Amino acid sequence: MTDLRALRHEYAAKGLDQGDLDPDPLVVFRRWFDEALASGLDEPNAMVVATVDEDGRPSARTVLLKGLEDGPEGGFVFYTNHASRKGRALAAEPRVALLFPWHPLERQVRVEGTAELLPREEVEAYFAVRPRGSQLGAHASAQSQPVADRAALEAAYAAAEREFEGREVTPPEQWGGYRVRPEVVELWQGRPSRLHDRFEYRRAGDGWTVRRLQP
16 A cells, blocks of 8 residues: 555645635635636535534535525525435534535635525425436435345336326425535635645624634
């Protein structure tokens, strides 16, 4: 195995100064996201979602950001099965952390906040524009539950195809979405000699405070 201690990358693309920031971290996030998209980065909306269950056990997984809403009540939107491991964890403890790892741009964004369920009408509106295969997959999969083998999963998908043949696929009752209302947003830009630029926003009423953190 490669000596992991010898694996190093010197970050040197660009810096991040206070003058580059906006009073609202979501304004900077949108700009960084557009730059990640323009760079050709594969799935720039992929984010790690970290949760803690009722027993205090942490877990993390990658999901896709499907919306970003501005304003004090806005936040980062994603969809999943409420009966999945993450759904059960969020039901017990709605505080959550997000991470956008944009390594090719030598950037990452960390978010800490509270997840809340999306209204059913928003869930149905999003589900309606998903590819039909993804819609059927939501019915076929009892997410995070054991399955005997691949054939059993494909049989469940075939059953969903038969159930909805010739008609629109509606979202399963246990399928829905979350809005993560950010309370902390950290912007991280890699710099040489590991002296990275880090700026942390913290919510203060309807606005934000910002400070530079040591790397």
